[in-house]
Amino acid sequence: MLIFLTALVFALIGLALGGGGLWLIVLGGSWYYAIAGLGFLITAFLLFARRGAALTVYALLIIGTLAWAIWEVGFDWWQLGPRGGVIILLGHWLLLPSIRRGLGFSSPTGEVYAASALPLGLAVLASIVVAGYSMTQDPLDLAGELPVGIATTAVDLGGNVPDGEWHQYGRTPYGQRYSPLAQITTENVGTLEVAWQYQTGDVKRPDDVGETTYQVTPLKIHDTLYMCTPHNLAIALDAATGKEKWKFDANSGMNPDRQHQTCRGVTYYADPAAVAGSPCAERVYLPTADARLIALDAANGQVCESFADKGTLHLETGMKYNPAGYYYSTSPPVITAGKIIIGGAVNDNYSTEEQSGVIRAFDVDTGALIWNWDGGNPDVTTPLPEGQTYVTNSPNSWSVFSYDDKLNHVYIPLGNQVPDQLGMNRSEHVEKYSSSIVALDITTGAVRWVRQTVHHDLWDMDVPCPAGAARHHRQGRPAGSSPRRPDQAGRSLRA
Numbered sequence: 001m002l003i004f005l006t007a008l009v010f011a012l013i014g015l016a017l018g019g020g021g022l023w024l025i026v027l028g029g030s031w032y033y034a035i036a037g038l039g040f041l042i043t044a045f046l047l048f049a050r051r052g053a054a055l056t057v058y059a060l061l062i063i064g065t066l067a068w069a070i071w072e073v074g075f076d077w078w079q080l081g082p083r084g085g086v087i088i089l090l091g092h093w094l095l096l097p098s099i100r101r102g103l104g105f106s107s108p109t110g111e112v113y114a115a116s117a118l119p120l121g122l123a124v125l126a127s128i129v130v131a132g133y134s135m136t137q138d139p140l141d142l143a144g145e146l147p148v149g150i151a152t153t154a155v156d157l158g159g160n161v162p163d164g165e166w167h168q169y170g171r172t173p174y175g176q177r178y179s180p181l182a183q184i185t186t187e188n189v190g191t192l193e194v195a196w197q198y199q200t201g202d203v204k205r206p207d208d209v210g211e212t213t214y215q216v217t218p219l220k221i222h223d224t225l226y227m228c229t230p231h232n233l234a235i236a237l238d239a240a241t242g243k244e245k246w247k248f249d250a251n252s253g254m255n256p257d258r259q260h261q262t263c264r265g266v267t268y269y270a271d272p273a274a275v276a277g278s279p280c281a282e283r284v285y286l287p288t289a290d291a292r293l294i295a296l297d298a299a300n301g302q303v304c305e306s307f308a309d310k311g312t313l314h315l316e317t318g319m320k321y322n323p324a325g326y327y328y329s330t331s332p333p334v335i336t337a338g339k340i341i342i343g344g345a346v347n348d349n350y351s352t353e354e355q356s357g358v359i360r361a362f363d364v365d366t367g368a369l370i371w372n373w374d375g376g377n378p379d380v381t382t383p384l385p386e387g388q389t390y391v392t393n394s395p396n397s398w399s400v401f402s403y404d405d406k407l408n409h410v411y412i413p414l415g416n417q418v419p420d421q422l423g424m425n426r427s428e429h430v431e432k433y434s435s436s437i438v439a440l441d442i443t444t445g446a447v448r449w450v451r452q453t454v455h456h457d458l459w460d461m462d463v464p465c466p467a468g469a470a471r472h473h474r475q476g477r478p479a480g481s482s483p484r485r486p487d488q489a490g491r492s493l494r495a
Helices: 002-026 032-048 053-073 077-094 097-102 118-134 428-433
Strands: 219-221 224-228 233-238 244-249 267-270 282-287 292-297 312-314 334-336 339-342 359-363 369-373 402-404 409-413 436-441 447-452 468-471 491-494
Touching (some): 002 032, 002 077, 002 097, 053 118, 233 282, 334 402, 402 468
Antiparallel strands (some): 219 224, 282 292, 292 312, 339 359, 359 369, 402 409, 436 447, 468 491
């Protein structure tokens, strides 16, 4: 019975591969799939006939597949794996003693001899050796050298951030992560000594998820450092001494269904309309692992209850499906033009019915929704009416945004629709915006342009970092003076 079922599976695979392969030949494509389908069908026939030659034929199929794959993509593990993974696993299956005994023969004395495993075993072994070797290679690596000179021309860093401060995740709205400070150099960095240390008290717990990580980039505003920890503690420290000024615990709890437990940073905001020193005149916004955004007084860590629902914005609002632990924010939002703009992380490969990857802009003072951009429904950015929901599983942005307030653009790095490895049932919009950088209008959320990095992404190749913006000169004209398209007004993006 086991051999019959095995033969049936091989026959079905052969029919699918052969039929698709013949169609591909008609379209001018590779002959491999039709030949591989024939190999599966011959193997299936020999299995039905309980002939040991089935193992030899399948060994030839494996060797042929191996040669074809190396010829086509070289020793690139990530491209070899999809071409031969299933075929090698089926080879292991045929090597099982229960299969080989059914394909063997009996001696005149009644003793049963299993079919020889040598040809198939050698073919499988060769594939394993090639797989192991390919894992050590990087055929797409491009060798290069960094320039040794130092740029002397002025660079527009954006945001008017004082030299000794760090106001956003990328230091400035442009996300360049560049510090103009020059006191520490390559010559003296090895002689630095510890000035102070601070223990957050947030350590990995026995019941934590596997990807519990410390990934924070602290902010430095005036004399204070602001940071967060994996379990959503927000902390303010004296930058000179390391003395704790305040600590706030978001009590985001533990959920074994979370894929990530981390916090990459908080967002700072000084209200230009507030009286200096008044409550919540300066605020810190903390994203949490249970899909909340909390506004805190930067002076003392107290919750600013005038924001949203007594200081807390609930990000799961508007989701058709809301399984606990599947949606959260691990990255700090950006604030510009009176708006706080935020995305969210969605668990990879956990379900086909998860939360939307919608990007939303809220009023920074009240938490009221101003616009929403959903990659599954990108043309409608007006606030979602009550009772309606965003598109399930649309591309999400778990990373950090950058923006250019002069162009009025916010730049969104996107992942793809989950589950990542399933390419069927993707809409035209999802295919367009998955794994891309999208520029949205800060005022309305409308798309200004999109640059996709991987088409029809099946490999979880999200855009993982914020775009870095920079001014440059074009054809002798200063940045911003070009009469061409508005979205090309003298700036470029580097991801």
